[in-house]
Amino acid sequence: xxxxxxxxxxxxxxxxxxxxxxxxxxxxxxxxxxxxxxxxxxxxxxxxxxxxxxxxxxxxxxxxxxxxxxxxxxxxxxxxxxxxxxxxxxxxxxxxxxxxxxxxxxxxxxxxxxxxxxxxxxxxxxxxxxxxxxxxxxxxxxxxxxxxxxxxxxxxxxxxxxxxxxxxxxxxxxxxxxxxxxxxxxxxxxxxxxxxxxxxxxxxxxxxxxxxxxxxxxxxxxxxxxxxxxxxxxxxxxxxxxxxxxxxxxxxxxxxxxxxxxxxxxxxxxxxxxxxxxxxxxxxxxxxxxxxxxxxxxxxxxxxxxxxxxxxxxxxxxxxxxxxxxxxxxxxxxxxxxxxxxxxxxxxxxxxxxxxxxxxxxxxxxxxxxxxxxxxxxxxxxxxxxxxxxxxxxxxxxxxxxxxxxxxxxxxxxxxxxxxxxx
Numbered sequence: 001x002x003x004x005x006x007x008x009x010x011x012x013x014x015x016x017x018x019x020x021x022x023x024x025x026x027x028x029x030x031x032x033x034x035x036x037x038x039x040x041x042x043x044x045x046x047x048x049x050x051x052x053x054x055x056x057x058x059x060x061x062x063x064x065x066x067x068x069x070x071x072x073x074x075x076x077x078x079x080x081x082x083x084x085x086x087x088x089x090x091x092x093x094x095x096x097x098x099x100x101x102x103x104x105x106x107x108x109x110x111x112x113x114x115x116x117x118x119x120x121x122x123x124x125x126x127x128x129x130x131x132x133x134x135x136x137x138x139x140x141x142x143x144x145x146x147x148x149x150x151x152x153x154x155x156x157x158x159x160x161x162x163x164x165x166x167x168x169x170x171x172x173x174x175x176x177x178x179x180x181x182x183x184x185x186x187x188x189x190x191x192x193x194x195x196x197x198x199x200x201x202x203x204x205x206x207x208x209x210x211x212x213x214x215x216x217x218x219x220x221x222x223x224x225x226x227x228x229x230x231x232x233x234x235x236x237x238x239x240x241x242x243x244x245x246x247x248x249x250x251x252x253x254x255x256x257x258x259x260x261x262x263x264x265x266x267x268x269x270x271x272x273x274x275x276x277x278x279x280x281x282x283x284x285x286x287x288x289x290x291x292x293x294x295x296x297x298x299x300x301x302x303x304x305x306x307x308x309x310x311x312x313x314x315x316x317x318x319x320x321x322x323x324x325x326x327x328x329x330x331x332x333x334x335x336x337x338x339x340x341x342x343x344x345x346x347x348x349x350x351x352x353x354x355x356x357x358x359x360x361x362x363x364x365x366x367x368x369x370x371x372x373x374x375x376x377x378x379x380x381x382x383x384x385x386x387x388x389x390x391x392x393x394x395x396x397x398x399x400x401x402x403x404x405x406x407x408x409x410x411x412x413x414x415x416x417x418x419x420x421x422x423x
Contacts, residue, residue, distance in 0.1 A: 003028075003047040003048055003420065004027065004028070004029050004034075004043075004045055004046050004047055004048075005027070005028040005029075005046075005047065005048045005049075005050070005415075005420055006025060006026070006027050006028075006040060006042060006046050006048070006049045006050070007025065007026040007027075007028070007050045007053060007056060007377075007379060007413075008025055008049060008050060008051045009023055009024075009025065009051070010023065010024065010025075010026065010050075010053050010054060010055060010056040010379060011023050011054060011055050011056070012024060012026075012055075012056055012057070012369050013055055013056070013057040013347060013348060013351045014057060014058060014351075014355075014368060014369040015348055015351070015352050015356065016356055016368060017368040017369045017370060018368075018370055019036055019369055019370070020348075021348075023038075024036050024037060024038060025037055025038070025039055025040040026056065026369070026377075027040050028375045028377075028415060028420065030418070031374060031375055031417075031418030031419075032372060032373065032374055032375055033369065033370065033371055033372065033373050033374075033375055034371070035371060036369070036370065036371055048420065048422070050379060050412065050413055050422070052381060052384075052412050053379025053380060053381060053412040053413060054380075054381050054382070054383075055347070055379065055380050055381070055382070056369065056377055056378070056379045056380075057351045057355060057369075057377070057378055057380075058351075058355040058356075058367060058368070058369065058376055058377065058378070059089070059090070059091025059092065059355070059376040059377060059378050059414060059415075059416050060088075060089045060090045060091065060092075060333075060351075060354040060355060060378060061090070061091070061092040061093075061094070061303075061354055061355060061358035061359060061362075061364065062085075062090050062092070062093045062094060062305055062306045062308065062329075062330070062354070062358075063094050063233065063257045063303045063305040063358050063361070063362070064094065064096065064233050064234065064257060064259070064305035064306065064307050064308075065081075065093045065094065065095055065096065065305075065306055065307075065308040065329075065330070066095075066096050066098065066155070066307075066308065066309045066310075066326070067081070067095040067096060067099050067103075067112070067123075067125070068081075068099070068310055069081075069099065070099050070100060070101065071099050071100025071101070072099075072100065072310075074312055074396070075310040075311060075312050075396060075397050076310035076395055076396050076397060077396070078112070078115055078116055078119070078123060079119075080394065080395055080396050081093065081121075081123065081308075081395075082116070082119035082120065082121045082123065083394045084308075084330050084331055084394035084395045085121040085123075085330055086120050086121055086394075086414050086421050086423070087331060087394050087411060087414075087423045088306075088330040088331045088333055088334070088394075088411060089333070089334060089378040089380060089411045089414060090121060090306075090330060090333075090378075091120070091121055091122065091376055091378065091414060091416035091417075092121065092122045092124060092358075092364060093121055093122070093123045093124065094124055094125075094126060094150055094151075094358075094362060095112065095123055095124065095125045095126065096126055096153055096155045097125065097126050097127055097128040097153055097154075097155060098133075098154075098155030098156065098157070102128050102132060102133060103125050103126070103127055103128060103149075104127060104128035104131055104132065104139045104144075105139070105140070105144075106140060106143040106144055106146065106147040107147075108125075108127075109125050109127055109144050109147035109148050109149045110147040110148060112125045112148075113125065113147065113148040119417075120414065120416050120417055120419045120421055121416065122416070122417070124148070124149075124150045124362075124364070125148070125149055125150070126149055126150060126151050126152060126153040126180060127139055127141075127144035127147075127149035127151075127152050127153075128152070128153070128154065128155075129152040129153060129154050129159075129164070129168050129179060129180075130154065130164055130168075133154050133155070133157040135154075135157075135159060135160045135161040135164050136161065136164065138164065138167055138168060138171060139152070141168075141171045141172060141175060141177075142175065145175050145177060149177075150177070150362045150363065150364065151172070151177045151178040151179070151180055151231070151362055152168060152172055152177065152178075152179050152180065153179075153180035153181075153182075153233075154180075154181070154182065155182070156182050156184075156280060157182070158181075158182055158183070158184045158185065158186055158215065159181060159219070160186065162218070162222060165179070165181070165219065165222055166222060166225070166226050169222070169223065169226040169227070169228035169229075169230060170226050170227070170228060172228055172229065173226070173227055173228035173229070176229075176363060177229070177362075177363065178229040178230065178231040178255070178361060178362065179228065179229065179230055179231065180231045180232075180233055181215075181219055181230060181231065181232055181233065182232075182233055182234055183212050183213075183215040183216045183219065183232050183234075183235070183240070184211055184212060184215060184281075185210075185211045185212075185214050185215050188207070188208055188210060188211035188214070189207050189211040190205065190207075192207070192270075192278050192279075192280065192282055192320075192321070192325060193206050193207065193267065193270050193282055193283075195207055195208040195209070207282050209237045209238075209239055209240075209284075212235070212236060212237050212239075212240050212281070213237060213239045213240050213243060216232065216235075216240050216243045216244065217243055219232075220243065220244075220247045220252075220254065223252050223253070223254060224250070224252055227252075227253075228253065229253040229254075229255070229361075230253070230254055230255075231254075231255045231256060231257070231361060232244065232254075232255075232256040232257075233256070233257050233305065234257070234258065234259055234262075234280075234281045234305075234307070235256050235257070235258050235262075235281075235292070235295075235301065236258070236259070236262045236281035236282065236283075236284050236288060236292070237284060237288050237291075238287055238288045238290075238291030238292075241291045241292060241294070241295040241300055241301065242291075244256055244295075244300055244301075245295070245298075245300040248300065255302045255303075255357075255361050256300075256301055256302055256303075257301070257302060257303035257304065257305045257358075258292050258295070258296075258301055258303075258304060258305065259279070259281065259304075259305055259306075259307035259329070260304050260305065260306060260307065260329060260333060260336050260337075261279050261283065261307055261327055261329070262281060262283060262284065262288070262289065262292060263289065263292055263293065263296075263304065263336075263340065263341060264289075264336050264339070264340035264341065265277060265283045265289075266283050266284065266285060266286050266288075266289055267282075267283050267284060267285055268286075269283055269401070270282070270283055270320075273319075273320050274320070274401065275316050275317075275318065275319070275320040275323035276316060276327065276399055276400065276401045277327075277401060278320055278323050278324075278325050278326075279307070279309070279325050279326055279327050280325045280326070293341070293344045293345060296345055296349060296350075296353060297344075297345060297349060301353075302353065302357045302358075302361060303353050303354065303357050303358050303361065304350070304353045304354055305329075306329030306330045306333050307326075307327065307329045308328055308329040308330045309325070309326025309327060309328070309329070309399075310326070310328060310395055310396060310397035310399065311324045311325075311326050311397055311399040312396075312397055312399075313397070313398070313399070316399050326399065327399060327400050327401075328395055328397060328398070328399055328400040330395075331388070331392075331393070331394055331395065332388065332400055332402055332407065334380060334382075334409040334410070334411060335388075335402070335407035335408060335409040335410075337350055337409065338382050338407075338408050338409035339407070339408065339409075342382070347382075374418075375415040375416070375418075375420070376415065376416050377413075377414070377415040377416075378411060378413070378414050378415075379411070379412040379413040379414075380409070380410065380411050380412055381409070381410050381412055382408070382409050383408060383409075384408070384409070384410035384412075385406055385407065385408050385410070386406070386407055386410050387404075387405075387406050387407075388400075388402055388403055388404065388405055388406075388407050389403070389404050410423070411423045
């Protein structure tokens with residue numbers, strides 16, 4: 001980035017930085033923050049001047065995103081994932097290993113890393129915990145870390161063999177990497193809707209809360225036994241939040257994230273039989289949603305993830321029981337916050353959950369908004385409106401209930417890896 005860029009009168013949201021909550025001008029030169037001041041005079045060699053970004057934060061990090069390359073490029077490929085991430089404020093994406101084939105070998109990891117080097121967004125793969133997700137044999141942890149993975153995960157496949165989880169936690173501990181767990185007891189979870197009295201009329205068997213909470217309770221005990229770092233992804237129940245809240249008081253290395261879908265939607269949305277709301281973890285009750293919000297506010301829940309799952313229209317335009325699960329999550333991430341969460345979760349808490357905390361959990365390179373630092377930034381406007389349609393769509397898929405609707409909350413620019421992109 002050889003351009004000189006000036007961001008005018010933007011409010012910095014950087015809770016750990018020296019300019020937090022200050023309205024300043026930020027000058028970027030050669031990929032670094034050159035100056036920060038109350039008022040920087042525009043010069044003749046200022047090539048880009050940004051005046052429409054009321055807020056600037058560090059670039060956002062997504063803890064849970066499903067890659068579709070290799071194997072399902074018809075739904076999304078790495079190039080389009082980069083494009084949608086750039087336009088959504090995300091400068092780092094943690095990609096799950098449940099591709100086709102599974103990302104389990106060092107060569108699988110290094111291939112993704114090498115393909116994504118040219119992109120503005122850093123797409124960082126997680127490696128499979130067990131070979132073929134078989135819950136029997138660990139993958140090559142040390143070599144996968146050397147190849148560039150940021151942790152180990154089974155994607156949506158639960159750990160059905162506790163011995164493999166014990167060995168995984170111990171092995172990953174020596175590498176200072178987390179083991180990611182999707183807490184689900186499969187024998188209790190053969191449904192896509194929440195189990196509740198309200199859903200009896202739908203005619204489908206529901207997924208009980210115990211399918212999640214029984215696994216959380218068990219795996220917390222295993223973590224106490226083994227040590228290491230366990231990260232739960234996709235917490236969806238009030239009981240699950242409470243179990244994690246209590247466990248965090250016991251001085252163990254336990255972290256978690258939740259899907260923005262579960263923060264914003266509830267089982268009432270599924271009651272319309274709209275397959276666009278079919279997702280995993282399933283949408284729960286309003287009481288669960290409120291508990292998740294409280295978990296963000298008191299620090300029990302560390303991160304908010306997009307749970308970006310591209311699905312082609314043919315796999316959604318069927319009866320809900322046969323539809324493929326998943327929603328897009330990146331391009332609608334900020335509008336979802338503005339529409340559903342901005343009166344419940346402060347902007348500072350929201351930004352912390354998608355910047356500082358993910359960096360710490362996955363050992364990513366940290367930065368702050370300060371002179372001399374690399375320009376890892378996103379500028380955004382909470383009030384700007386835009387139409388989410390085929391013209392503005394950046395993904396190959398459009399499986400989101402807000403598609404073809406007017407949304408409020410817009411990304412104005414991203415800066416990362418010495419590149420600057422105006423959205």
